[in-house]
Amino acid sequence: MPETPYNHEEVELKWSERWAAQPELYKAADDGVKPRYYVLEMLPYPSGRLHMGHVRNYSIGDTLARYMWMRGYDVMHPMGWDAFGMPAENAAIKRNQHPALWTFSNVGHMKQQLARMGFAYDWARETNTCTPEYYRWNQWFFLRMYEKGLAYRKNSLVNWCPECATVLANEQVVDGCCWRHETTPVEQRELVQWFLRITAYADQLLDDMAQLEAGWPAQVLTMQRNWIGRSEGAEVDFTLKATGEKLRVFTTRVDTIYGATCVILAPEHPVAKQLCSGDLAAALKTMIDDPSRKDPETQEKSGFFTGATAVNPYNGQEVPIWVGSFVLWGYGTGAIMAVPAHDQRDFEFCRKYDLPVTPVIRPVDGELAIESEMQECFPDYGVVENSGPWSGLASAEARKQMAAFAEQQGFGKASITFRLKDWGISRQRYWGTPIPVVHCPVDGVVAVPEDQLPIELPTDVQFTGEGKSPLAQNEQFVKTTCPKCGGPAERETDTMDTFVDSSWYFFRYVDPRNTSLPFDPAKVQPWFPVDQYIGGVTHAILHLLYARFWCKVMRDLGLVSVDEPFKNLFTQGMVQLNGQTMSKSKGNIVDPDDMVVKYGADTCRLFTLFAAPPEKNMDWNESSVEGQYRFLSRLFRWVTRNFDNPAGTGETDAAALRKLHQTIRKVTADFKNRWHFNTSIAALMELMNELQSVEAGLSPAVRRDCSEKVTLLIAPFAPYAAEELWSLLGHAGPVFKQSWPEFDEALAREELLEIPVQVNGKLRGRITVPHETSKEDLEKAALADEKVQAAIAGKTVVKVIVVPGKLVNLVVR
């Protein structure tokens, strides 16, 4: 056929329609005939429009999925919607439109956008987290956790805007004030909230990372390790002098306890409240509410003396009890012993308030510091001094012995503390999963029986953005009867954090319409762990940690058999414009829709993969996009004018086949190794350059062969163009279910090698030799080269380095 110009619109609309008519096209067979491969991309929040970050994430995943199909796998490639969350509720407040309406209309639009990009999803598995069919299982899991003591209620501090009379999420607090009332300082209020006991799994979350070393980026593992923050130390009870009450502190350096010169409490500590009255109580409240306490810029330590003292159980010494701004209520016991001589923060605090500094550790090869001369603390391990029976011990040894002593004496113990806190899931919002419990005046907190699930969100609610959450203002919802005693009771009106939704959705994909369980364990088993998870590094901690936790809970419930849900994780870089993150506020958004209209989805996909390696940030550059369009057109035209062209003698066949098979080798290796699709596409460009330059001499058979292989090679990257070419080639589709081309080492091999010759490490000439030329012959050929001879003229060759197949280097004097 004659050369056909590449018309992206015509090609893509034609295949869009055909694919839309075949929903079974991307279905995972799930029959065990072929090996299974689960490609998972992080599901989007249905904000209404796809952005370039999505396009990049899903282009990477789709390319991989299509490649795995071509490698003969039964590929699971599902998609869904992380559809609960604040934006829908904010939209409701603003436009008086129900969150569900807003959400579902966004989903409809984004689904079209995804399809138009040519992403091959098994839509029969579509999962939307804001539907009762899905969130009833969030409730089901909650009940299981409640039964096992993994879900519990406790008092906790929340951000409270007195103007809105509502709770704010952390991201709604801007500079210590409410996002809607910019001059109203946010207060800390105590509220009873629901928590999931993720800390019960802290050790497992840490230890099982060993299973992830091979498949996860080291950076993500490090971030999780730091987040979990395991630290070994000891808990020790000081005694309140006045009352004899115990005051427990946590320390990692119990070996320094003879140097403790005061005890410092977090301002939120109950004992602080108890000890402070009058002016002190006011100071305490100010400190608790001061937003700059958490601001990294103002790290000035401040505090005050409570007037009370405590007794150190090791030496009976009486020390003052202070309140300190820098002591965290959420970590350890919320109280510390200050050892200024050996901790920099304590040092700064005690020097500021003229508290004594008592050195008790000396360097292994040095003297004990003198208090008046100390400019900074000595934080290292050393030898313990002035510490009663432990004097003379090494720090490490003293830590062990002193902790054991505390336990033996009953005033403490060795202890491990985690930075990780239990997961607070209560949200005083409407658009989330209702927590399935009832508050009964008689029976207290009562779990809703399983057969009453789902507790559905009521639809007739008012969205004002003020006061209690819309759920709490809805009497019909709140008023209920106690499942236990049948008396009048009130429903819990808190909803769950949306991270709950995304903690297990990828299990639901495998069995999405199950009505009796979240999923059938037998169905899920062969697909897990997920072979490849792909998403932004922004989720490195929270989402990925919660999902790991959820998986372990499900394992303990007997639902799954894996410890870890994701075998391999890939984190892609951001899409930027002129080095800046695209954002609405900056007004520098590139809309995928515009790009698709102008250049087509294939070009868009090619560019996002070509511009940078996928793990790196990439910059959107429209003229570079045009380059991809030119490449795709060139490829399209080459194939259409060559595949059935009967002309040609075949004199350039070998050259074309050599480049073709080198390209197959390169692209295949990129899929296997590091997904540097930018170099795969570059290799395909090189191939097209070569094919174009040797075109005139090709035989008909090789024209055909190259046309087919090129079409197959481009198929994972540019599915529309490939499908069109495949059908022009006379084949029944779909192209992504054909076998990936095998490369032939013999055809890929160059006839002759060109070997660089260096003299003293500088390139002086090149010799062309057959493969497997011996070292001796390489040396001879190098010395015989004209340019090399000129370079060594009048000098003595002292050494010759020959790396067969690579280079020759002559060392001369």
Add this chain to the structure above:
RNA sequence: GCCCGGGUGGCGAAACUGGCAGACGCAACGGACUUAAAAUCCGUUUUUCCGUAAGGAAAGUGUGGGUUCAAGUCCCACCCCGGGCACCA
């Protein structure tokens, strides 16, 4: 402050195990085709210097040292950029 990444032409990048630095693409410039433009095709393009020219020389991967026949790649020190964590006792 601590922990990770990274720094290569005008730009995005490549160089996978120490072995020809700059593949591929963008932009720019020159040419062919065209009445013209677009599209397409061909060519040049790291810098500096020598030469009318063919061609040749030197320098060059953030900076300074080092190891090596050979360093973008390995080692030491430093500078800059990006990300994460940030009083975690």
